[in-house]
Amino acid sequence: MPAPNSITPKQLMRLIGTPQAPVLIDICLDADFEADPYLIPGSMRYPAKDIKRIADKVGSRAVVIICQKGKKLSQGVVSWLRSEGCDAEYLEGGMFGWRDLPAAPRIPASAVPRGEDGRSIWVTRHRPKIDRIACPWLIRRFVDPDAQFLFVAPPEVKATADVFGATPFDIEDTFWSHRQDRCTFDTMLDEFQLHTPTLERLATVVRAADTNRHDIAPEAAGLLAISVGLSRQYRDDHENLAAGLHLYDALYRWARDGFDEGHDWPTDRKS
Structure with missing residues (x-):
């Protein structure tokens, strides 16, 4: 059963590009990101432990937290943000799940x-x-x-x-x-x-x-x-x-x- 604070890649795909898109925060570890230096469109990178800066960035907006596999990092950050009153979800499957979604675009970070x-x-x-x-x-x-x-x-x-x-x-x-x-x-x-x-x-x-x-x-x-x-x-x-x-x-x-x-x-x- 999907977690109540998660979003699937397919669901996120429908929101990206629209005014209803959530804030997207990429918290992939540096080593993982350097091995695959691409971003989900519209996402910004922050260290996973920089909770205060992430919360300040998000404010009252909805946010989706993205790590490599959608496990401990993103789920932990989402739980912490929700304890602070943020409308936070994590991406199921993380970057791996997004990468496996047919036709899902990824932007080279260097661009x-x-x-x-x-x-x-x-x-x-x-x-x-x-x-x-x-x-x-x-x-x-x-x-x-x-x-x-x-x-x-x-x-x-x-x-x-x-x-x-x-x-x-x-x-x-x-x-x-x-x-x-x-x-x-x-x-x-x-x-x-x-x-x-x-x-x-x-x-x-x-x-x-x-x-x-x-x-x-x-x-x-x-x-x-x-x-x-x-x-x-x-x-x-x-x-x-x-x-x-x-x-x-x-x-x-x-x-x-x-x-x-x-x-x-x-x-x-x-x-």
């Missing part, structure tokens, strides 16, 4: 740029519309929930990156940018190894809208229209980003669960 405080900092051109909203959404939902994004004038992107230790994206002559006929969102899927069917479907729409090739995805025209509208509605880029995250949350659920659904009126129309 994630980390700042001094452990979170990633990114900088790009101001007035974002498509790629520069889609990429922050991907990072926040699948890579680093605490990522910081800076929007500055185009000539200032690289200098700002140098000053603040940020990673520039979606500008020419940088690593995180367009490659051939694919956009920065595609580059991030490549580097973070996030090629799930859902994200591939979403990436096609983003690419079509961002490179003005609406023939490859009919949804692109709508994404472009809404993205332009948001950029006009919000003068502040961070307010635009906050609204855009909701937009891509909805697109993700369409790409995962509703892409084959149509709509017609009247409902009794005969074919």
Whole structure:
């Protein structure tokens, strides 16, 4: 019988990428992690005995604790957190169980740029519309929930990156940018190894809208229209980003669960 404070890999898979995803804390021992240096999307690493920092990080949010096998380490930390009033669960089977789940993505830890405080900092051109909203959404939902994004004038992107230790994206002559006929969102899927069917479907729409090739995805025209509208509605880029995250949350659920659904009126129309 499953423990009352556990979650299966399949259940967790349905939550990752959505606003309902719990905080994910990886407490694998360093030796185990070095032998298999991959992260479940959105997870952060903490030492198992650093209970106070984990509890402070989690606050009132739900959290899933991940160790290598889902045994003593994660179960012990979960019990301790629950004694402190935290809504904590452990991942059944741990990283081994996740690894055995068909099509479960894992991010190479080396691909994630980390700042001094452990979170990633990114900088790009101001007035974002498509790629520069889609990429922050991907990072926040699948890579680093605490990522910081800076929007500055185009000539200032690289200098700002140098000053603040940020990673520039979606500008020419940088690593995180367009490659051939694919956009920065595609580059991030490549580097973070996030090629799930859902994200591939979403990436096609983003690419079509961002490179003005609406023939490859009919949804692109709508994404472009809404993205332009948001950029006009919000003068502040961070307010635009906050609204855009909701937009891509909805697109993700369409790409995962509703892409084959149509709509017609009247409902009794005969074919």
